Amino acid sequence: MIKRLQVYSPMRRPSSHPSIAPGFTVIELLVVISIISVLLGLLLPAVQSAREAARRAQCSNNLKQLGLALHAYHDVFGALPPGRIKSYDRRYSGPKPPCTSSIVDKSIEVFALGFMEQAALYNAVNQDLAIIGGENSTAHAVVVPIFACPSDPTSGRPRELNAGALARYGVADPARMVFTSYAGMIGSTPVLAQPLPNTNCVVPGLLIGQCNGVFNDLSPIRLASVTDGLSNTVFMAEKATTILQALNGLNPSLAPAHGWYITGNWGDTLVTSLYPPNACDRVAGVSTAAWTNSASSMHPGGLNALMGDGAVRFIKDSIETWPFDPTSGDPKGASQTAEGAWVNLPPPGVWQSLSTRSAGEVVGEDAY
Secondary structure (H helix, E strand, O other): OOOOOOOOOOOOOOOOOOOOOOOOOHHHHHHHHHHHHHHHHHHHHHHHHHHHHHHHHHHHHHHHHHHHHHHHHHHHHOOOOOOOOEOOOHHHHOOOOOOOOOOEOEOHHHHOHHHOOOHHHHHHOOOOOOOOOHHHHHHHOOOOHHHOOOOOOOOOOEEEOOOOOOHHHOOOOOOEEEEOOEEEEEEOOOOOOOOOHHHOOOOOHHHHHOOOOOOOOOOOOOHHHOOOOHHHOEEEEEOOHHHHHHHHHOOOOHHHHOOEOOEOOHHHHEEEOOOOOOHHHHOOOOOHHHHHHOOOOOOOOEEEEEEOOOOEEEEEOOOOOOOEOOOOOOEOOOEEOOOOOEEOOOOOOHHHHHHOOOOOOOOOHHHO
């Protein structure tokens, strides 16, 4: 019997040590991490830019919807909504309204509610009573998406006001209010052109003449009176409440007291071009008037503005404006008389020209 011999080759001999898979060295790992970091650094700004572009487009669309509502209102009533009116609520109107009335009533945004698929909310408002009163407090906290710019996160949602903010109007704490990102243009000279007891209920003529915007203290404006041209006249502009929230540390009264969508006050739903766009970034002093009454936004480089023809333009911060005092924001050399009229105003810039309805300026789109 032949015994078969097996010959074991050293090359075939099983190893007692497990095989080690090739891996990354420390240097290779650092190189990979560096490449990923560079790619992320290139990608994130592009993503953020795309998101901001989308937010800005939505903001522009909101203003376009407001423009359609204002034109629809004009078609029905033959005039635009009033910019600022006094309340005829007997509790606050005194014996001879509007002269003796003590509070400002509904905003242009409240008047426009019925023309932007918010008829139910408009009908829920008691038109005979002050919008700020307790009877209308339900409307204070109702969110209207069109009133909020996506880049302005503190707008468009209910926020609690300071304790006792509306107590005198019958609203118990905690009073809540929805804030808006948009405001009507009062013009280049914000003046109080309302009948007052100390002027025998007569508005001085100089104040009437300085109500040069579309939304002001005068009787409602017709489109036919916008002789500068609808495409050359700002109807509404952004006014970011998030900016006031950021400035709240300098003046704690700013954020909760301004930007209410319901009332037609200067600091709520009206802005003026007396101050440059985004004055909060350009006025060094603690100027409450410049911060609360100027147009502003959270968009880098400028803000959206609704023109009278329904178009929305992006107004750059670099737009020409008249020279202003960097500590107050007021036009350089200008002052107010005892009755509140502005005198010694410098020549208007493009920003001021766009804000007036009948001053005779001609402004091309290449100017802004």
